[in-house]
Amino acid sequence: MIGLVGVAWEGSGLQIMRPIVFKIVTAALAGSALAAVAAHAENPAVRNCTWCHGVSAHGYSPAPGLAGQQYQYLANQLADFHTHSRDNPFSKQYMWNAAENLSASSARDLAMYFSKLPSKPANDGDAELERGAI
Numbered sequence: 214m215i216g217l218v219g220v221a222w223e224g225s226g227l228q229i230m231r232p233i234v235f236k237i238v239t240a241a242l243a244g245s246a247l248a249a250v251a252a253h254a255e256n257p258a259v260r261n262c263t264w265c266h267g268v269s270a271h272g273y274s275p276a277p278g279l280a281g282q283q284y285q286y287l288a289n290q291l292a293d294f295h296t297h298s299r300d301n302p303f304s305k306q307y308m309w310n311a312a313e314n315l316s317a318s319s320a321r322d323l324a325m326y327f328s329k330l331p332s333k334p335a336n337d338g339d340a341e342l343e344r345g346a347i
């Protein structure tokens with residue numbers, strides 16, 4: 214799964230992500246990615262993100278939830294922050310710096326990690342709908 218698509222830019226940073234890559238690849242092969250990545254929530258590279266995006270990556274305003282979003286979407290956004298083509302005020306204020314030193318491979322790893330986390334329904338929705346009762 215890793216490396217099929219995603220971002221590509223020069224430069225590197227966050228070599229710290231290497232152990233995560235290895236574990237995620239291993240876990241994906243073993244078919245139990247969720248359990249394995251969960252163990253990495255305390256990794257400093259992940260905490261750099263969950264500091265703003267919430268401990269479980271479910272979002273903490275104004276940072277949106279990352280957990281369970283599509284891998285490709287997350288990877289694209291990180292590439293766009295890195296190249297500054299996503300340039301909303303909040304993007305400039307928060308994400309340009311956060312994506313500045315991410316290597317392409319670190320961005321892919323983080324996108325993969327967050328895409329595998331369980332998402333959480335918004336708590337302002339219809340509870341019946343959420344339970345699938347409608």
Ligand code: HEC
Nearest residue numbers: 261262265275276277287290291301303304307308311323
């Ligand atoms: C200082 C706070 C902060 C940090 C640190 C931070 N983010 Fe963000 N992030 C934000 C905010 C705020 C937004 C919303 C930007 C906007 O509205 O354009 C955002 C948006 C995003 C988005 C787009 C989500 C969407 O639904 O469009 C992604 C992907 C993302 N961040 C990933 C990360 C990753 C990966 C890291 C760690 C490397 C990280 N962020 C670190 C605050 C932060």
